[in-house]
Amino acid sequence: MNMIPTNEIDLVKASSSKINDVDFNNLQFGRIFTDHMLVCNYKDGKWQKPQIMPYQPMTLEPSARVLHYGQAIFEGMKAYKDDDGKIFMFRPDQNFARLNKSATRLAMPEFPKNYFINGLETLITLENEWIKPGKGNSLYLRPFIVATEPAIAASPAEEYSFMIICSPAKAYYTDPVRVLFAEKYSRSADGGVGYAKAAGNYAAQFYPTRLAQEKGFQQIIWTDASSHDYLEEAGTMNIFFRIGNKLITAPNNDRILDGVTRKSIIQIAEDLGIDCEVRRVSVSEIKAAAKDGSLKEVFGAGTAAVVSPISAFSHAEEVFEISGSEDSYASIFKDHLLNIQHNISEDKHGWRHKVC
Amino acid sequence: MNMIPTNEIDLVKASSSKINDVDFNNLQFGRIFTDHMLVCNYKDGKWQKPQIMPYQPMTLEPSARVLHYGQAIFEGMKAYKDDDGKIFMFRPDQNFARLNKSATRLAMPEFPKNYFINGLETLITLENEWIKPGKGNSLYLRPFIVATEPAIAASPAEEYSFMIICSPAKAYYTDPVRVLFAEKYSRSADGGVGYAKAAGNYAAQFYPTRLAQEKGFQQIIWTDASSHDYLEEAGTMNIFFRIGNKLITAPNNDRILDGVTRKSIIQIAEDLGIDCEVRRVSVSEIKAAAKDGSLKEVFGAGTAAVVSPISAFSHAEEVFEISGSEDSYASIFKDHLLNIQHNISEDKHGWRHKVC
Known part of the structure; x- marks a missing residue:
């Protein structure tokens, strides 16, 4: 030390x-x-x-x-x-x-x-x-x-x-959460401070989140402010989607926080041979995948939440339940992360920092 | 009282x-x-x-x-x-x-x-x-x-x-200010908190404003975050443009603060028979008016600044000087406002609130 x-x-x-x-x-x-x-x-x-x-x-x-x-x-x-x-x-x-x-x-x-x-x-x-x-x-x-x-x-x-x-x-959000895809409100603008952990980014989310909670959804997945067509992040978590066996998450930009848990999951996916695409994720794609049964999981990733499974989402008054599975990616990544963090498994990327 | x-x-x-x-x-x-x-x-x-x-x-x-x-x-x-x-x-x-x-x-x-x-x-x-x-x-x-x-x-x-x-x-910004029209950075998003006097709206402007100041411009006139094609407000002031004898200012929306000085000036313009259009103002329109000489004035309006003349603006590396005039609208509105505020002139709209 x-x-x-x-x-x-x-x-x-x-x-x-x-x-x-x-x-x-x-x-x-x-x-x-x-x-x-x-x-x-x-x-x-x-x-x-x-x-x-x-x-x-x-x-x-x-x-x-x-x-x-x-x-x-x-x-x-x-x-x-x-x-x-x-x-x-x-x-x-x-x-x-x-x-x-x-x-x-x-x-x-x-x-x-x-x-x-x-x-x-x-x-x-x-x-x-x-x-x-x-x-x-x-x-x-x-x-x-x-x-x-x-x-x-x-x-x-x-x-x-x-x-x-x-x-x-203890870990935040222990139960699966239900989320709303943002259609009206926004978290951040192009050219704004969304990528920074700026205090004001958080207060701006409280009111829309309260409205979502009144409808029975604990969190909001924010979409781009211009079109609301692309899914970005959840305010205290980045978001991953699993379609079939493929993982998808939005790229970093000036609206999305560069999450440490997010980037660690992308690396763990590579280590495990899980295909992970970092690209824009459209609302319509996720709804279509939910409808045809190929949307297997949605989960959030962040320091407080670690990995937080999402059990349902709503958009345009339609609600989609996500069944989840025993061998979920969410639980695989959560275990991998916690095992590295608690010095249980090998730390091949040198992520652990010994304090004492 | x-x-x-x-x-x-x-x-x-x-x-x-x-x-x-x-x-x-x-x-x-x-x-x-x-x-x-x-x-x-x-x-x-x-x-x-x-x-x-x-x-x-x-x-x-x-x-x-x-x-x-x-x-x-x-x-x-x-x-x-x-x-x-x-x-x-x-x-x-x-x-x-x-x-x-x-x-x-x-x-x-x-x-x-x-x-x-x-x-x-x-x-x-x-x-x-x-x-x-x-x-x-x-x-x-x-x-x-x-x-x-x-x-x-x-x-x-x-x-x-x-x-x-x-x-x-004393009045803020006593000298005319030079401003930059925002091309990359943004103040607020559709669906965000730009219309609120939220603390985070201000800190988000400091860095882009510092970059502008390093180029010799004291303030930024923010544009819409999606296209940067429309002029919105200046962060601590709303903005008015005078083309010929017509006054133009952007409408309120969820990105623009509903300024008390702004709405008072719109009313004073009506009282004085000055044509005032409240509509979207494009960057290209203002640049064209500056080039053909019809852009007579640009000024900011806010409680701290009262009315603050703008002497130049820059966009896409082009700088436009605004000559101003003796009988400027800016000075007319400033006088009218101060005369009402200081109990010198008639208060036909009941804006003065006597304290003691």
């Missing part, structure tokens, strides 16, 4: 731990946080010394730009423990690269790699006890950057906070 | 005022705030009692949804003082209606009208001294709502803060 040298980080330990108050068998996603957090402030043109401190409220001026102009980005990652107590992250280099892609698009300063990786490692090591072994258990890691500068001019801030908070997690 | 009855609001006055430290002749937009602010929290399914308190930092959990998912909206308004010391707002009912349109789109609870109007009136009255008479001087009012609930699940929050902060202002 590459601990940050003590001269590179300030560490103030919590005087006591909250861990004994936590029921690890009944975790709601993202509501319980560990004892510490990492904070690194940007001012005077540079990132200052990172600090690990007891998890605590933050103080913001009411004029902080994040509150007015949404200048905020984040990442979602997990740490996993194997049965020997060793702890790993999964492809943190990918999250790091994407964080800075998001930062650039939101006119924020890039964050340094050593602060990111070493900060995560130091924090995870400190929170070792919060990570439970067993597939499906993890410590969800939430690095994020917000514009803190107190000024309501509509321009990029000159002061930011990078923070990492940690929340013990 | 309709003061909130003392049983409807908690008021804690600042022990001293910062006003003597402020140089009112050199105000940078949005950096100086008055002595008080209004806070109204939403929890347990309802808006709680509003509080006016000394302007101060706020405390947020690091997991507050606004920091991660951009669930934040705002309004921009101004209070004006006439030469007799009477204070007015301008069409606050319009801002109130739009606040709740934004709230609905962002899956937030609607804010009550009496809290909005009476809260503004009480706060403005308290900050009376911060409002200087004279055209162009104003107190900029920033009502906003942010999701405060501490939980990083990607779903609408159940706790919010509505706040109003106030900043003394």
Whole structure:
């Protein structure tokens, strides 16, 4: 493990731990946080010394730009423990690269790699006890950057906070979900910020998703904003379709998030000899496949959700049930991913990052 | 004035005022705030009692949804003082209606009208001294709502803060600005949140605007995301074009903010017998008019900017200078608006809202 040298980080330990108050068998996603957090402030043109401190409220001026102009980005990652107590992250280099892609698009300063990786490692090591072994258990890691500068001019801030908070997690969406294909609302525009993990991308989905939920569908699969003819992603997950034995997923573009789980599944498919096409997926093609019985599976892929089977979709008031199967690709990919993440299987692509 | 009855609001006055430290002749937009602010929290399914308190930092959990998912909206308004010391707002009912349109789109609870109007009136009255008479001087009012609930699940929050902060202002953009017509980047999608004053709409513009500024253009006029063929708005301003003696501006749609200044100018044009067409405006039409000399003016309209003349635009590497004229529509509309706002001229549409 590459601990940050003590001269590179300030560490103030919590005087006591909250861990004994936590029921690890009944975790709601993202509501319980560990004892510490990492904070690194940007001012005077540079990132200052990172600090690990007891998890605590933050103080913001009411004029902080994040509150007015949404200048905020984040990442979602997990740490996993194997049965020997060793702890790993999964492809943190990918999250790091994407964080800075998001930062650039939101006119924020890039964050340094050593602060990111070493900060995560130091924090995870400190929170070792919060990570439970067993597939499906993890410590969800939430690095994020917000514009803190107190000024309501509509321009990029000159002061930011990078923070990492940690929340013990079980897999998200354990039951198969029913989804709606978007026909009216959109998640992002060509030339917009859809490929970035920009805060505003998420709030924009809440209302259409609530309308979908009122119709009995938990999530929306977003379509292109211009024609609504092509399926893109699900907002917190990328989407895969299995027609016959072929896997299909939409290509990355400036509207679709470059998901780490997505790209890992594409690689695992190649490793397993599963044919995977990365190309535009039309609504009409998926409906036709659902009608003729060749649509075998639809599933979402994302860090929080891991792999999330979709049991039905609706479009133009028609509802299509997807039967699923015992040897589903969704379960094959989920097992492969979890086995790599939990140090159970071979890691041929070097995706595991040992923390301690 | 309709003061909130003392049983409807908690008021804690600042022990001293910062006003003597402020140089009112050199105000940078949005950096100086008055002595008080209004806070109204939403929890347990309802808006709680509003509080006016000394302007101060706020405390947020690091997991507050606004920091991660951009669930934040705002309004921009101004209070004006006439030469007799009477204070007015301008069409606050319009801002109130739009606040709740934004709230609905962002899956937030609607804010009550009496809290909005009476809260503004009480706060403005308290900050009376911060409002200087004279055209162009104003107190900029920033009502906003942010999701405060501490939980990083990607779903609408159940706790919010509505706040109003106030900043003394001179008119924004005093010099004519040079703008770029967007060719690659976009502000919003059909079916998106462009018509809402959603925080994320602003951060998304910072990077493309920075690229424009590096080329010598201060602002971008956004075009439709699908074709980039139609001119929409400027992000902090709506846009008007004058071809010959005809005024043209884009219609409202789900990508374009329904600006209060914009709709007031359309009404003033009607009052003055100026022909104003509200219809799609193509880039090619404006370039052709610039080339044949019929494009007389381009100007932006917004609360912060009031009316902001545009002296040049660029598209496809071509730059077009706009000469402007002494009897410009921009100056006519600006004068009309300021005269109404400052209680100098007749207010035939009942736009002035007397505060005290």
